[in-house]
Amino acid sequence: MKKADKVAYDKDYAASKKNGKPFFPYAIYKDTIIAGLAILVVIVLAITVRVEMGEPVNPASTDFLPRPDWYFYFAFELLKIFANQNALTPVIMATFMVPNILIILLVIWPFIDRGPERRIWKRPFAMGTAVLVISGLCYLTFLGASTPEGIAKGETLPLTGLDAAASAGEAVYLANGCSSCHMIKGVGAPGPGPELTNEGAKGWDNAKMVQWMKVPVAPMPSFASLPPEDLENLSTFLNGLGTKYK
Numbered sequence: 055m056k057k058a059d060k061v062a063y064d065k066d067y068a069a070s071k072k073n074g075k076p077f078f079p080y081a082i083y084k085d086t087i088i089a090g091l092a093i094l095v096v097i098v099l100a101i102t103v104r105v106e107m108g109e110p111v112n113p114a115s116t117d118f119l120p121r122p123d124w125y126f127y128f129a130f131e132l133l134k135i136f137a138n139q140n141a142l143t144p145v146i147m148a149t150f151m152v153p154n155i156l157i158i159l160l161v162i163w164p165f166i167d168r169g170p171e172r173r174i175w176k177r178p179f180a181m182g183t184a185v186l187v188i189s190g191l192c193y194l195t196f197l198g199a200s201t202p203e204g205i206a207k208g209e210t211l212p213l214t215g216l217d218a219a220a221s222a223g224e225a226v227y228l229a230n231g232c233s234s235c236h237m238i239k240g241v242g243a244p245g246p247g248p249e250l251t252n253e254g255a256k257g258w259d260n261a262k263m264v265q266w267m268k269v270p271v272a273p274m275p276s277f278a279s280l281p282p283e284d285l286e287n288l289s290t291f292l293n294g295l296g297t298k299y300k
């Protein structure tokens with residue numbers, strides 16, 4: 055701060071202090087009233103507004119696609135940014151490292167930015183950082199919101215040309231939670247498994263596909279416990295995807 059500025063500031067400050075009211079009890083009193091009103095609104099809403107509880111939890115369900123509430127979409131997307139390494143890295147990075155680095159930055163910011171300037175257009179670095187972080191959060195939230203949803207119970211895949219065996223295979227695919235890791239024609243999860251829309255183009259025969267279902271590469275679980283007939287139909291279905299069944 056320039057010397058003249060400092061003198062002017064000190065004078066201003068002394069004048070304000072003489073005419074002002076003390077923090078205690080005036081500001082505390084006002085804060086208490088507003089906080090009390092806010093709590094009252096929450097209590098009244100809790101008593102009067104009924105919210106839906108949703109279906110009871112079914113731990114045996116395999117077709118449940120875990121999705122967070124919208125305000126956690128940014129963290130949900132962060133998990134995906136750090137995916138494809140090992141199982142722990144996304145969790146450590148997205149739920150611990152990144153949020154905590156941002157919080158620490160926020161806490162130490164007043165010690166880094168010691169400038170007296172308070173007008174926002176004179177603080178391009180601080181403002182730039184704020185805009186960057188907020189737009190980053192908005193962008194990740196948007197990505198999370200626009201990720202394709204899973205497939206609902208009773209729905210089928212948007213495919214044409216299915217014969218009897220392939221339809222039976224599709225039912226096996228839907229009943230075993232494959233779409234929580236794979237996507238077919240935009241339906242299902244974008245990962246961790248590869249998209250299967252054109253799986254038939256690989257030219258595998260059913261024996262090879264059945265073998266894959268029994269002994270796949272992790273993290274895909276083994277489906278060796280499915281009845282042989284189901285595995286056969288599933289393989290027919292998968293081996294025709296993108297060629298016979300589009």
Ligand code: HEC
Pocket residue numbers: 226227230231232233234235236246247248250253256266270271272273274275277288292
């Ligand atoms: C937990 C997630 C998960 C589930 C559930 C899962 N998969 Fe996979 N799947 C994967 C992953 C990951 C790969 C890639 C493995 C590799 O090659 O490294 C894969 C690979 C595949 C492949 C080979 C794709 C290619 O072109 O290389 C097929 C076919 C397949 N899965 C079908 C299925 C079917 C059918 C089901 C349900 C019966 C299923 N998957 C369930 C994760 C999963």
